[in-house]
Every structure is written in C-alpha cells, then in structure tokens.
Amino acid sequence: MSTPILEAHDLSKRFVGATRLFAPKRFVTAVDRISLAVYPGETLAIVGESGSGKSTLGRLLLRLLAASEGHVYYQGEEITHASGARLNQLRRELQIIFQDPFASLNPRMTVEQIVGEPLWLHQKMGKADRQARVAELLATVGLPAAWARRFPHEFSGGQRQRIGIARALASGPKLLLGDEPVSALDVSVQAQVVNLLENLKQQLGLTMIIVAHGLAVIRHMSDRVAVMYLGQIVEMATVDEIFDAPLHPYTQALIASAPQTQPGLKHEMPLLQGDLPNPASPPQGCRFHTRCPHVTDECRQREPIAQVLEGGRQVSCHRWQELNRDRTVIQIAPPSAAFLRRRALFEHAASHSSL
Numbered sequence: 441m442s443t444p445i446l447e448a449h450d451l452s453k454r455f456v457g458a459t460r461l462f463a464p465k466r467f468v469t470a471v472d473r474i475s476l477a478v479y480p481g482e483t484l485a486i487v488g489e490s491g492s493g494k495s496t497l498g499r500l501l502l503r504l505l506a507a508s509e510g511h512v513y514y515q516g517e518e519i520t521h522a523s524g525a526r527l528n529q530l531r532r533e534l535q536i537i538f539q540d541p542f543a544s545l546n547p548r549m550t551v552e553q554i555v556g557e558p559l560w561l562h563q564k565m566g567k568a569d570r571q572a573r574v575a576e577l578l579a580t581v582g583l584p585a586a587w588a589r590r591f592p593h594e595f596s597g598g599q600r601q602r603i604g605i606a607r608a609l610a611s612g613p614k615l616l617l618g619d620e621p622v623s624a625l626d627v628s629v630q631a632q633v634v635n636l637l638e639n640l641k642q643q644l645g646l647t648m649i650i651v652a653h654g655l656a657v658i659r660h661m662s663d664r665v666a667v668m669y670l671g672q673i674v675e676m677a678t679v680d681e682i683f684d685a686p687l688h689p690y691t692q693a694l695i696a697s698a699p700q701t702q703p704g705l706k707h708e709m710p711l712l713q714g715d716l717p718n719p720a721s722p723p724q725g726c727r728f729h730t731r732c733p734h735v736t737d738e739c740r741q742r743e744p745i746a747q748v749l750e751g752g753r754q755v756s757c758h759r760w761q762e763l764n765r766d767r768t769v770i771q772i773a774p775p776s777a778a779f780l781r782r783r784a785l786f787e788h789a790a791s792h793s794s795l
C-alpha cells in the first residue's frame with residue numbers, strides 16, 4: 441500500500457465538559473486513543489451516532505483542533521505541533537466543507553469575494569487573475585460565472601454548498617474533509633452534490649474524509665469506513681465489508697437500524713437499543729457493553745483491543761469471532777474496481793496537477 445496522506449497515532453482530545461459553578465471540572469474525552477491511516481486517492485468515511493466524536497476526529501486530523509495527546513502525520517511529516525507558516529500551508533492543503541452552507545458563507549460578501557478570498561490571502565493573486573480564477577472555479581462546481589456578483593442569500597441550499605466547495609478548491613487542496621456535507625440539503629439535491637464531489641475527486645486526484653450519519657451517502661461515496669462509538673473506532677474496513685459482513689455488534693446494529701441500505705440483513709441483526717451513554721462518564725470495559733445484546737462479564741470488565749485482520753480490517757470486540765462464525769463467511773475482498781479506477785485517476789491527476 442502507498443504511504444498514507446494522513447495518519448493518527450494514539451490521538452486523543454479532551455474537552456472541559458459543562459459543570460455547575462464551583463463544581464469540579466469534568467472532562468469529555470471526545471476522541472480516545474485513535475490510530476488510523478488515510479491513503480491518497482481514497483474516501484474514508486467516519487460514521488457513528490451523534491456525539492461519538494466524528495467531527496472532533498476530523499478536525500484533529502486537519503489540525504483545526506489541537507490534540508490533547510497523540511500524533512498526527514501528513515505525508516509522513518509530524519504536524520501535531522505545526523504552527524505559523526507551516527500551519528497556514530496545511531490549512532491550504534487540508535480543506536473542510538461544512539454541513540450548513542449558509543452559516544459557513546459570509547452573507548455580506550459576494551460569491552467572488554468568498555471564493556476569491558483564499559486566492560488573495562494565500563497566493564496574493566491580483567484582481568483580474570482572481571476574477572478569472574473564480575469564474576473557472578464556479579464552472580468547476582457547475583455554477584455560471586455571471587453569478588459571481590451575487591450574495592449567498594440569492595442561492596438555494598445546493599448552490600450554496602457548491603459555492604462552499606469552490607471556496608475549498610480555491611486553495612488547491614490535496615484533501616477535503618466533508619463534515620456532513622449533504623445532510624442539510626433536500627434528498628434530490630444531495631445526490632447532485634455527492635456526484636459533484638465524486639467527479640471533483642476523480643478529476644483532481646483528491647483524498648476525502650466524509651463525516652456522516654447518512655449510511656446511504658457513505659455507501660455511495662466511500663472506499664473504507666471507520667465506525668466510531670464514544671470516542672473510539674470499533675470497526676474499520678472496506679465499504680463492502682462494513683455493509684455486507686459487519687463484524688462488530690455495534691456496526692451490525694447501526695446498519696440494521698438503517699434498513700434502506702441493507703434490507704436483506706434486517707432480520708438477522710439486532711436493532712440499536714437505547715441511547716448513547718454520557719460521553720463524560722463512558723462505561724468501563726467495552727464501551728458498547730451497556731447496549732450490546734451479546735454482553736458478557738468480560739465485556740463489562742475489560743476493554744477490547746483492536747484486532748487487525750488480514751487486509752487491514754480492524755475490529756474491537758471480545759466476541760467478534762465467536763459471534764460471526766456461523767453468520768458470515770469473512771472474505772477479505774480485493775480493492776473494488778471503483779477504488780482502482782480512482783487510484784489510477786489520482787495518479788494521473790497528481791502528475792498533471794494544475795486544476
């Protein structure tokens with residue numbers, strides 16, 4: 441496998457949680473000792489319930505948040521403590537697209553100013569060049585260049601998301617993080633934006649991280665999936681492995697709870713019961729044990745260690761082998777044709793790297 445574009449080693453983030461006056465501080469460990477690698481040209485999805493730490497992990501990887509512990513590497517270079525000019529450079533190369541396109545666009549700026557801002561800030565590009573580049577970027581995301589003089593309120597949700605994407609592309613990024621990039625949009629518009637992201641990724645050889653609840657979007661867009669539960673990754677595998685033969689009881693329940701993605705497996709798997717425990721006081725042992733239908737004393741007492749299977753698949757469950765023995769034939773699938781196609785496009789784009 442190629443060198444990862446991004447890597448996390450034992451990455452943790454603690455926030456000070458809400459407390460009452462004079463009460464002792466409580467900490468929420470939003471991300472707890474996570475290690476993972478993101479490979480060039482792939483789309484890695486991070487999924488899990490609200491509060492599981494997906495957005496925090498994404499922001500730590502992009503250095504938009506500082507880690508409490510652990511290390512982040514970008515193209516092999518440690519960037520955990522990068523600052524000043526190096527951090528600015530990283531901000532250009534690692535871009536984020538937000539969930540709410542309206543909130544992320546300054547309502548008092550025209551599209552030309554919004555999309556052109558990074559060109560001025562990072563490249564000190566003059567006005568005429570900037571206007572020409574903004575027109576190109578708008579065309580790239582499927583918007584007419586003539587709309588550059590308009591303000592964000594004059595656009596629909598999908599069009600605003602396209603403007604947000606054009607702004608992210610203006611910096612010439614190598615990696616895009618989409619934090620719920622389509623969940624605020626109508627279903628019909630979601631597909632258009634997903635297709636746009638797919639096309640851009642192939643055209644420009646981008647790597648993507650998608651943070652999302654929507655499993656249908658994940659299935660459509662991603663190559664690999666990391667499933668998070670209370671700050672930890674409980675399973676990480678290719679998209680087909682996750683949807684067709686999930687090994688962790690939480691992944692199984694998550695998929696069964698979204699029957700539209702996998703109707704055939706609906707009756708075989710338990711639905712997700714109960715709420716996510718309070719992240720400020722997670723359960724001891726396996727964090728999923730309070731909701732797991734297969735819980736044993738070992739699960740209550742001992743935290744499972746991530747097991748790495750052949751092909752790089754990872755699962756953190758004491759009982760995964762025993763529980764899946766009869767249910768699934770586990771095959772480590774070779775990379776899908778779609779992934780290989782993207783990888784080839786990535787290599788092509790990397791060698792012709794002007795957008």
Ligand SMILES: Nc1ncnc2c1ncn2[C@@H]1O[C@H](COP(=O)(O)OP(=O)(O)OP(=O)(O)O)[C@@H](O)[C@H]1O
Nearest residue numbers: 455456468470489490491492493494495496497719
């Ligand atoms: N700035 C912050 N200060 C305090 N706690 C925070 C902060 N940001 C996140 N948290 C807490 O960290 C935990 C993980 O939050 P995070 O937003 O990463 O989860 P998420 O899986 O992305 O959820 P959602 O899908 O709702 O965005 C939550 O308990 C959240 O309340």
